[in-house]
Amino acid sequence: MKNKLPAAPYLVWMIVFILVPLIMVAYFAFTDKDAHFTLDYVSNVAQYTPIFVRSIWLALISTVICLFIAYPLAYILIGMNTNIQSTMLMIVMLPMWMNFLLRTYAWMALLGNNGLINALLGLVGLGPFKMLNTEGAVVLGMVYNYLPFMILPIYSVMVKIDKSVLEAAADLGCNPAKTMLKVVFPLSLPGVFSGITMVFVPAISTFIISRMLGGGGNLLIGDLIEMQFLGNSYNINLGAAISLVLMVIVLLIMTILNQFGADDDGVMVI
């Protein structure tokens, strides 16, 4: 009982800024403009299935790419001596010191038909390639922006793996590849899962990346929700309904992931 008191401010915070808004989203999703109960908006969300599918698909691709880049990187990082490790970590964090919008804006300048990359390719007689305003550019933007969120959790779990465990594995006859597969990988799984969560969730709901790098023609769920509030029609009920469906989908995916994370060593993900 006495342990609950210090948590009180956070509890209040959660209720006011997380629970109440969630209830309001649900309330608006199931009511119409005159505050009468209706299922119309939620069932209307079905017409946006292609947009949902595309968002999930692009977020999945981005998450997988992030994982494949981040995992080896984190593994290499823990092998380095402590000083270099902290420097390297700072370099990973460095882009995050800059404004998110600016970083994405910079990619517009790099990827354009007259951009830096095409100009360099032009020097060796290649291109120009159409890179900006494609789905590939959107994925690139997501990977670039969310990569640190994958590296950091994996690294922080890996760095806690006791070196003596690895030595024991070697003593008992594991080659490095087998140590990796049988020891390091299972032990680092909690980090992998929280990394996946931290990349997938923002990636699925982003709207500014798809607008800036996708040229506005690659509509994602985030764009769709934003359009309901700041678009031509001020339709907060439909916006809330789409948000609600998105939350349920994310919750479903996270539950599936948690199943994996939970049985390995009881560490809850998220």
Added chain:
Amino acid sequence: MKKIFSNKFFSLTIAAALCLSLSACADHIEEEADSEEEESEVQTLTIENDEYYSRFRNKGITINVYNWGEYISDGSEENTLNVNAEFTDLTGIKVNYTNYATNEELYAKLKGGGASYDVIIPSDYMISRMIHENMLQKLDFDNIPNFKYITDTFVNPEYDPQNEYSVPYTWGTVGIIYDTTMIDIPPEEIDWDILWNEDYSDRILMFDNPRDAFAIAEIRLGYSLNTEDAKELENCADLLKEQKTIIQAYVMDEVFDKMGAGEALVAPYYAGDAVTLMDEYEDLGFVTPKSGTNLFVDALCIPAGAKQKEAAEMYINFMCEPDIAYATTSYIGYSTPNSAAFDMLDEETQNDKVSYPDNEYLNNNTTIFRNLSDEANQKMQDLWTDIKSTQDESQNKWIVPLFLVACVTLSIVIIIRRHIIRKKDVF
């Protein structure tokens, strides 16, 4: 509709204006005198009606002004007035100044409640919508004597027929910005169909908001810019869908970068911003298409629930002072509805057809947006979502079922796996 970008452009505007005024002078000595005169002209502010403005002095009043980004002269350039600071100096009323980026953002903020503003500057159609929804207060024009400077064309506009709620701040038209080095069609022959021209495939930009995008399609199909007819809107959507295949990107203020860097060759945009853009990149040209276009007006209004109505009216009156209106229009590049400020502009600007098209053209070929019914707005929004989300359907057909199958398989695998693990644990 407005500028949210660096002030760099504007310094060039001033530089260009100074250069032009310099070259116009024959005598070298006169030249210097002239340019100095021009600088001092920009700096000073003459107010005739001092008594009127001192009414609220020392009462500790603060008004909340909510304006577009980069839509006021803020003194950040040499020789320009900081309008809000001048107002505070003159009246003793503090100005709490904040920005928004779109009419819809303004609307959402006011509609959501919790925000209290004294002066807002929505555009035409948003004003009529707000009047309709009782979100604006009637102005007391006795407190706004400077309204007399507003050009007749902008008095009693369609969006505010009795002119009870709004005082025009700036106006402009929508036209086509194009790269004169790459497009060799004579300007007088350029019309909206250039945005559908396959020769410029993947080098065309388009508005990223439904109202402006639909307006272009409506002009091409000969419909009213304020049509609410579902069938007509659908035809427009078809036309825009057809265009999507050759569009490079849907953008708003990114137009500045993309046109400037030569990424795109042609884009529809607002005249005020085109002026700024053309000052920086001389290869760019701007035409207001013959077949017609949208004329927009941004006007000062007081929202319902404003706490300092009289002080707000004083602010509105101050914005109509010739010197202030002149500072505003010179700084932001949009055209002024203030006749006294217009007279202060140099002849070149006055005759500039980009900023100030002929009255005949304005009367016959332009339409001001009116607010649409909720149904029409929703219809347009749905069609727009549809336009923006159409893609090669072939790949999408399989993704849904595949994704579902993957989810189900995954769940089954997990359940079986847990089952096995539990059995192991028992022993």
